[in-house]
Amino acid sequence: MLLLGGRAGDILGRRRVFVAGIILFSVASLLGGFATTQEWLLAARALQGSAAPSSPRRTVPDHHHLPEGPPRNRAMGVYAAMSIGGAAVGLIAGGVLTTYLSWRWCFSSTSRSGSWSR
Numbered sequence: 685m686l687l688l689g690g691r692a693g694d695i696l697g698r699r700r701v702f703v704a705g706i707i708l709f710s711v712a713s714l715l716g717g718f719a720t721t722q723e724w725l726l727a728a729r730a731l732q733g734s735a736a737p738s739s740p741r742r743t744v745p746d747h748h749h750l751p752e753g754p755p756r757n758r759a760m761g762v763y764a765a766m767s768i769g770g771a772a773v774g775l776i777a778g779g780v781l782t783t784y785l786s787w788r789w790c791f792s793s794t795s796r797s798g799s800w801s802r
Contacts, residue, residue: 689736709735717791728791 693701709732716728750756781789 705735713791717788719788 689701689705712728712731712735715731716725719725719728750759778790781787
């Protein structure tokens with residue numbers, strides 16, 4: 685899947701593939717939040733996995749378009765800080781959501797955050 689996503693990015697453009705992946709992930713998250721059966725939930729999770737080739741982790745090696753030196757270092761530093769911060773906040777927020785509301789809120793929150801990205 686990762687090779688397919690990389691090739692699609694080369695042919696269609698990285699931004700276009702990235703936005704399509706975010707939209708696909710958001711729709712799959714919304715479907716997962718509304719799942720009433722195990723099969724529906726597994727299908728939604730599989731759809732989320734199909735959006736993985738366009739994920740930000742795949743775009744990290746694409747920093748070659750930035751000039752070497754301070755701009756690239758700053759971009760990679762910001763990316764690393766946001767990744768670490770997002771992972772920490774995501775774990776805590778996921779625990780709070782599942783403890784006090786429901787596991788379904790974890791899916792609906794990721795579908796909302798996908799609609800904010802552009």
